[in-house]
Amino acid sequence: MFSKILIANRGEIACRVIRTCRRLGIRTVAVYSEADANAQHVRLADEAHPIGGPRPQDSYLRGDAILEVAKATGAQGVHPGYGFLSENADFAEACEQAGIVFIGPKAASMRKMGSKAGAKQLMESHGVPVVPGYTGEDQDPAVLQREADRIGYPLMIKAAHGGGGKGMRIVRDSGEFAENLVSCQREAASAFGRDRVLLERYIETPRHIEFQIFGDASGTVIHLGERECSAQRRYQKVIEESPSPMMTPELRQAMGDAAVQAGQAIDYVNAGTVEFIVGADGGFYFMEINTRLQVEHPVTEMVTGLDLVEWQLRVAAGEPLPLPQDAIESNGHAIEVRLYAEDPDNGFLPGSGRLQSLVLPAPSASVRLDGGVVEGDEVTIFYDPMIAKLIVHADNRPAALARLAQALADSEITGPKSNIEFLERLIRHPMVVEGRIHTGYLDRHLDEVTGGAQPPSPAELAAAASTALLHDEARARDTATGSSDPGSPWALSDGWRLGHAGERVLVLQQGETRFEIHASGTGGDYALRGEGFDMPVSGARLGDGRLSARFDGVARGFTVRCSAEAVTVHDGHRRLRFERITRFHFEGDAAAGSDNRVSAPMPGRIVVVHAEAGAQVEEGQALLVMEAMKMELTLRAPRAGTISEVRASEGEFVEGDAVLVLLEE
Incomplete structure (x- = not known):
């Protein structure tokens, strides 16, 4: 076994490998870009070294810089994680030539499979069906x-x-x-x-099924079962699970045999994934082979009870596969979702910025969290905006979906917008619940799981208001306790004034909708009034993130979170978030004049400029292309007109909301 390895990656996979190495007594070396100087993988590793600028091509894609660090630190192996150089045969070969073990397949095998084109030709020559x-x-x-x-x-x-x-x-x-x-x-x-x-x-309604394979140096190749990843948006996997709800024993046998045959044909060593698409008629076709560990590998680990990173390390160190094919068992059902900093209601625009709060469920035998950031960290524009992977396990699929729903309800992210609410809606969609979703469904029916915040019911609005009132009262008591006059009536937050009944005014804002609520009462007993809203609340209590109360005589409970800035209410099926604003809060019209300008929706780099001053453009015409969070965004003309000014050039980094193109009035 290794005594020291270098992790040539970042984020949650780097943290994941470091934790496994620590358990096995292996020292770890991390590498990092300028943007990642304070990242969690840097803090977790035994030592960490800088390798370049924030862009991947200036750091994590620099195999020469990574190998220099490996040699200087005495690392015996390099774990590539996934993405970046993980499927780069040239880098794997450079590791081999330097006498450093690449913890993955050999360069010769990667060259046969690392190219989707080459892999497809190889499978076709071995009789595997291809599209x-x-x-x-x-x-x-x-x-x-x-x-x-x-x-x-x-x-x-x-x-x-x-x-x-x-x-x-x-x-x-x-x-x-x-x-x-x-x-x-x-x-x-x-x-x-x-x-x-x-x-x-392009096959219109396929299911995406992949098989985890593993090979060792003796030529043995096995598979560890399938994962289904059919819930996708723009080819990005959204839900991953094992076993597949559409799989039959006969199909599993046929696809598993094909996956193993593919590995044996090229003397495959270490972890890999053979991906298939399955048509509506049940026919399956080879899609690609990923010569690395997949982002969704935790669902396989949850159902098999195996640590695939440990398997990678042992196989790379020359050990045989820990188990034979007939000893691989799958128990229960596991599901994974990825928590992203993105705005589903705004075209899934990636987000960036500081994680002001990051609340996630407590890890357990049935709930797992793989993350590369903690509260207070920055989500940078230079890399994928994934915050964490949430994986659950249960005895069967319905129980796993229920456990996932609860785990999402227990999660909250503030700072950049997140996809948590989108995931909550998605896992309750009939196509997901019934196990019928295909890879093209979300792109065609995205409006069924997006569409902005739904208006609150009277009970939900009353729950939000009661939570804010109880929160403010508790904070006032805490402040009074620490003051020189803890018994002063002026320290109370009950709205009492001499000569009239106490009344407080709360203003809660949900999106563009403003709710002004007049509240009288204290200590959990309130009379709440607003436009078209009149709700008596009694016996309201807060404890362990739960609000219990009687709303107009009906007892209800909600999961809640509150601060001076916002309050969130969750009824077990959906969440509602309200911003807390002052009664006379005013915001200027941010959209004023927006039809005369094109602005950057987020920080990023301009990669193409189609616009030039004096040019006539049509509404919707592409003016610029910018790159941010590993995505390309095309910025288009808001209306027909004449360009008066172009304020961006190719290769330039721009801040969010920066004006890039102006149209004549």
Whole structure:
């Protein structure tokens, strides 16, 4: 076994590997970019070294800098995590040449599988069903256009050296191909350092099933069961689970055998994932092979009880696979979701900024959290905006979904917007509950799980107001206790005034809707009034994040959180968040004049400028393309008009809300 390894990655996977190494008594070396100087993986490792600027190509994609650190620190192996250099055969080979173990497959195997195009050709030669397409090396745009027309539409363009949903586009018409090709190639080059693409026919309603495989140096290859990842948005996996709800024993056997055969055909060593799409008729087709550990590997760990990172380390150290195929068991059901800093109601725009609060459920045997940030950390614009992975396990799928719902209810993120509410809606959607969702469903029916905050019921509004009142009263008592006159009536927060009944005014804002509530009473007994709202509350009590009270005589309970700035109410099915503002709060019209300018929706880098001063543009015409959070965002003209000024140039970093293009009045 190793005595010291270097982790050539960041975020939750780096933290995950460090914790496993610590348990095994292996010392760890972390590397970090300028943006990650205070990151959690840097703090957790035994030692950490800087390797360059904040952009991946200036740091985490610099194999030479990483190997220099490995040599200088005496690391015996390099764990690549996932993403960045994890599927780069040149880096794996450089490790081998330097006498450092690459904790993954050999470079020769990676070259056969690391390219989606090469992997598809390999599978086809070994009799594994593949989707019709083009995997050739000739990347001339005219050739690709001709091949696309031959294959037919709808068609998928995929980065040949990618993963994680990056560098992928669906094209439904020949005339749309060229623009999508350029965008896909640019995104692939930025994310993976290579712009080669492959084309394949797009199957409209497929299920996404992948098999975890493992091989050792003796030539033994096994699989550890399947994961289903059919709930996807723009090729990004949203829900991952094991076992698949659509799997039959016969299909599992056939797909498992195909996955193992693929590994054996290229002498595969270490962890890998064979991904298939399954059509509506039950036929399955090879999609790609990921020569690395997957983001969703925890669901396999939860149902098998195995530590796949430990397996990686042992196999890389020359040990045989810890278990044979017939000893692999799957028990119960596991589901994973990813908590992101993003705004689902605004096109899933990635977010950045400081995590003002990060509340997550307590880890247990049935609830697992894999994260790379803690409260107070920054979510940076340079990398994927994932905050944590939430994984649950139960005896069966309905119980696992119920446990996941509770775990999400126990979670809250403030600072950048998050996708928690979106996930809560999604896991209750009939297509998910019934196990029928396919990879294209969310993109076609996204409005069913988004659409902004729903208005509160009278009881929910009263619960929010009662929580705020009890919170303020408790804070006033605490302040009074620490003062020189703790018994002063002026220290109370009950609204009492000489000559009239006490009344307080609360103003709660949900999105653009403002609720002004007049409250009389104290200590959990209140009369609440507002426009179209009159609710008596009695016996309200706060404890352990729960509010219990009688609302107009009906007893109810809510999960609640409150601060001076906001209050959140959760009834077990949905959450409502209200901002607390002053009674005479005023906000200027932020949108005023917005039809004359194009602004950056978030911090990022300008990669393409189509606009120039004096040019006539049409409404919706693409003016700029910016890159942020590993995504490309196309900024379009808000109306037809003439450009008066362009304030951005290619390669420039811009702040959020910066005005980039102005139109003439």
